[in-house]
Amino acid sequence: MAFKTSVQKYSGSINNLELGTGENTLSLGGQNALPFYNFDGETGSGTKIGLEILDVYPESWIPALKALYGSAIDSTVAWAKAVEEKYAPDFICLRFEGADPNGLNKPVNECAALAKEVAAAIKTPLVIAGTQNHEKDLKLFEKVAEVLEGKNVLLMSAVEDNYKTVAAAGVTAYKHKVAAESSVDINLAKQLNILINQLEIKNESIVMNVGSAPVGYGFEYVASTMDRIRLAGLGQNDKTLQMPIITPVSFDTWNVKEAASTEEDSPEWGNQEERGIAMEISTAASVIAAGSDAVVVRHPRSAETIRAFINAMK
């Protein structure tokens, strides 16, 4: 028998979606094959990498990360500019940790003013992340969407509890994009997409955040959920599951023991910064292999490695 390449053609494709404005616009999606399967078809514009910054001083971050940005880290605007100049990520993820009612509970107006200042200071497309308190996020995203009108940002995330306001304000009123967040289950992801769709919001304005987990922590659910979502979108041409996927890798990986345990606590494990970076890189590479079109990481070294990894796979 002669050797023959095994090719799998799919009838569906992932929607192409743009974030940001002008020459700094970035596109997500557009593929009709699984990640890196370029022997099957088009693999799209490639996974985009974002760096995470906060609206407050990152108290809980490891010292090595805090030291990296010097005094710029004291001001969110200066921090955003430093990230843009030094590391040129595809997007910046501004996370409003300070708005959390269980923390500083900063007022919505103050957050919106900061978002506006950050957006004015940089050219890089923005992803706005909230507090994971659904009620607060609803008000936060509504106001931030208003002040960022025309910037074409991604609001992450709309969940079942607050999607009506977040998606309607964000997309219908101010023409941004919205990430539908569900927790690691293909049916929940599909259902939320349909609900948002019923607000007369086009599928082309929706990104999915289908949930994440660090490797070693139930990551099998993440991997299989993404596999199934991609196979449904590509293979069965399921229009309700053809949105690009974004995964906020850094939100979880830095909290698990492998990354959070200091050298004092676990001397046999060695350098904490290295462990944190390795956890972040392993998780990011794995969600990209499973189907993520965008990942958020925290350490510039992770961003650099993941970029080189994506380039090596082109």
Add this chain to the structure above:
Amino acid sequence: MAMSGLDIYKLTPKTNCKECGFPTCMAFAMKVAAGGAEISKCGHMSDEAMAKLSESTAPLMKAITFGTGDNEYKLGGETVLFRHEETFVNRNRFAVCLTDAMTQEQVDTRIANMKKVDYVRIGEQMKAEIVALQYTGNKEAYLSLINKVKASELKVAYMLICDDASVLKDALPLVQDELPIVFGATNSNYEAMVALVKDKKLPLGLKAANLDELYALAENVQKLDYKELILDTGIASAREAFTNAVQIRRISLKEQDRTFGYPSVVFVNELAKGDKYMEVALASLFTMKYGSIIVLDDIDYARALPLFGLRQNIYTDPQKPMRVEPKIYPINNPGDNSPVLITVDFALTYFVVSGEVERSKVPVWFGIPDAGGYSVLTAWAAGKFSGSVISKFIKESGIEEKTKCRKLIIPGKVAVLKGDIQENLPEWEIVIGPDEAMHLPKFLRTLEGIN
């Protein structure tokens, strides 16, 4: 190619004798084709027919065994492309590469690192299971490298990477009782290589410039009646290695072509070119997608913690949740005045909750009863995490002797159990914890009066 039920039926005696337990030969043949019955159940088939059938009803991807004793491992034998279809069976194994060109210090460091990275995670031992010994041209140094590793008492399986059969003739006897993998059969040496490994049935690694040539090589080796094989995905680029890993898996399982029905080896150490973090990224990719042996440059905890954790996740039964052993776990060095916190034995819950408790720095006795391996709400709904389960666990775990504190913290999501537990444990104060693990640090610190 796999045979259809009709093909198999033609080879049966067609007597409908029912001795196989099926009403007709046709019914039996259909079942065999679907993989639901063994052909050996039919006692009336000719030897010739039997040989033909055992060949074609054999698994599409062969399972390969190597190593001995505690260091015996199985690779391949996979049946699906995606883990949600069915469990990935034989987990990939990590190898660390040593060469005859390395200095003694380099070799010593790597051996020491392999010994150091050895730990247990959710009941499973985590370590680099293979030492890959690569020949680069200095035969004396190569032989002494092998002897050195043997003398180091490293508990591993061996893989000899060498395409010079004359060198292997002297090298192989040093470790052949350990049943090593021999890697390095090419288009020009495969006959000599097969002759070397055939007696002991050692797995033989095949390498070629591209998939086309690898396919021809696999055919040639099979013609020599040798089928203990491992296929190299190549070191030209990460891009090519990935394509090859996917194609090997697909051609065997989807196209049902047994020429490529073998496990694979990926030299991530070569592809990452000395960049440790790139090695982590690529090793993660190939853990997800079809690497059977993943060769690393070195091992340390920064590499090991994510990679072994990822592997443990990917190679689990999609139908069954991962569980931790039910018992009392001390966190932050609890003493005889520390509270008791209870949650379920679902591994994910255990990790998330224990991580947050550690973060709080509050000493706690962390109690895990047998809750069927489900999450808190599922276990509660299934009656596996009830007032009586928790009370019984407290009484039988011996925790009442370990601490004088009588505060028992239960997950906020099962606050309804409070009354029930209180009734069974009148001496205890039942405290309702937060709904979400992320709020535990604040909760515990407030409870203990720490700011």
